[in-house]
Amino acid sequence: MSSLWIVVALILGFVITFQIAKASEYVAILRGEEKSRKESNRVNAFLLLAFLIVGLIGVYACNKWLKGRILGESASVQGEHIDTMIQITLWVTGFVFVLTQSLLFWFAYKYQASDKRRAYYFPHDNKLELIWTVIPAIVLTVLVGFGLYYWFQITGEAPKNAQVVEVTGSQFKWEFRYPGKDGILGKKYYKNIDEANNNPLGQLWNDKANQDDIVTSQEVHLVVNKPVKFVIGAKDVIHDVGLAHFRMKMDAVPGIPTTLWFTPKFTTAEMKKKYGPEFTYELSCDQMCGKGHTGMRGVIVVETQIEFDRWLAGKPPQYLAANSTANTGTLPTTNAAATDTAKTASEVKTTVQ
Numbered sequence: 001m002s003s004l005w006i007v008v009a010l011i012l013g014f015v016i017t018f019q020i021a022k023a024s025e026y027v028a029i030l031r032g033e034e035k036s037r038k039e040s041n042r043v044n045a046f047l048l049l050a051f052l053i054v055g056l057i058g059v060y061a062c063n064k065w066l067k068g069r070i071l072g073e074s075a076s077v078q079g080e081h082i083d084t085m086i087q088i089t090l091w092v093t094g095f096v097f098v099l100t101q102s103l104l105f106w107f108a109y110k111y112q113a114s115d116k117r118r119a120y121y122f123p124h125d126n127k128l129e130l131i132w133t134v135i136p137a138i139v140l141t142v143l144v145g146f147g148l149y150y151w152f153q154i155t156g157e158a159p160k161n162a163q164v165v166e167v168t169g170s171q172f173k174w175e176f177r178y179p180g181k182d183g184i185l186g187k188k189y190y191k192n193i194d195e196a197n198n199n200p201l202g203q204l205w206n207d208k209a210n211q212d213d214i215v216t217s218q219e220v221h222l223v224v225n226k227p228v229k230f231v232i233g234a235k236d237v238i239h240d241v242g243l244a245h246f247r248m249k250m251d252a253v254p255g256i257p258t259t260l261w262f263t264p265k266f267t268t269a270e271m272k273k274k275y276g277p278e279f280t281y282e283l284s285c286d287q288m289c290g291k292g293h294t295g296m297r298g299v300i301v302v303e304t305q306i307e308f309d310r311w312l313a314g315k316p317p318q319y320l321a322a323n324s325t326a327n328t329g330t331l332p333t334t335n336a337a338a339t340d341t342a343k344t345a346s347e348v349k350t351t352v353q
């Protein structure tokens with residue numbers, strides 16, 4: 001029904017526009033083409049100026065009213081740098097925006113068509129071309145340089161004391177794996193994925209390192225002020241680990257592990273005090289991954305080390321659940337995917353030593 005109304009509204013809009021155009025054509029004929037052109041020229045010039053003033057007031061008002069209402073303060077140490085970069089970028093681009101838009105609309109008003117002057121023919125100037133190419137290039141290089149510096153930091157080597165959590169996306173949920181007491185994530189192989197037999201990640205049960213690994217779904221717990229390294233993957237299509245409160249995001253790609261580390265600054269309880277009892281740290285999927293994409297929401301709980309240890313102690317290793325159904329995986333030796341997985345595990349091992 002609503003689509004019928006939209007079609008009706010579109011047809012009506014078209015008819016009205018057509019009639020207005022027709023009417024102004026008749027008015028122009030009656031008044032004389034030239035006089036009518038001059039008048040609409042003046043009106044348009046004035047409207048452009050009005051648009052500039054109203055538009056700039058609107059930009060200022062939106063910034064003033066909405067600032068700080070969207071995400072609040074960054075909840076990770078590394079996120080503070082991202083916020084600073086966004087602010088610097090906004091100041092630079094904001095300055096250029098106001099300058100260029102003011103000139104554009106002011107010139108349109110000031111130099112509207114007039115019988116008293118002729119347009120100055122100004123086809124090319126090398127010096128000007130050089131200035132407006134080189135200056136933006138230098139500014140953008142500096143901005144991108146800072147971006148790369150922080151990018152290499154968060155995707156590079158995590159601190160030695162970092163907690164490691166494996167994050168796996170699939171249509172349409174998140175699964176998390178903790179390495180257990182040995183600090184090593186056991187090997188896995190995608191052909192061993194067997195949801196029915198409690199092996200959602202394809203862990204290889206003949207790898208001892210897997211026997212204490214803990215798997216959770218949809219909810220991940222992290223320790224406040226302790227760096228955490230996410231080892232990220234996916235089981236079906238490309239997903240993306242979106243951590244808006246921590247100002248982080250990273251693609252989750254099947255077969256190609258990606259990593260990201262950050263340090264949460266506030267516990268969930270502290271954030272609830274600041275932003276109200278409904279506050280939740282959210283893990284969203286930031287990649288269109290199918291029709292259930294918008295529902296792919298994980299919850300992150302940031303807590304103290306004591307609370308975290310207590311929570312983890314209550315979780316039995318996945319090995320126990322899976323082996324009650326007698327499911328044993330074997331490690332294939334000649335498959336490239338298995339080598340990939342093994343590499344991730346050894347990489348994790350070196351990080352948590």
Ligand SMILES: [Cu+2]
Pocket residue numbers: 169170238239240285286287288289293296
């Ligand atoms: Cu997704």
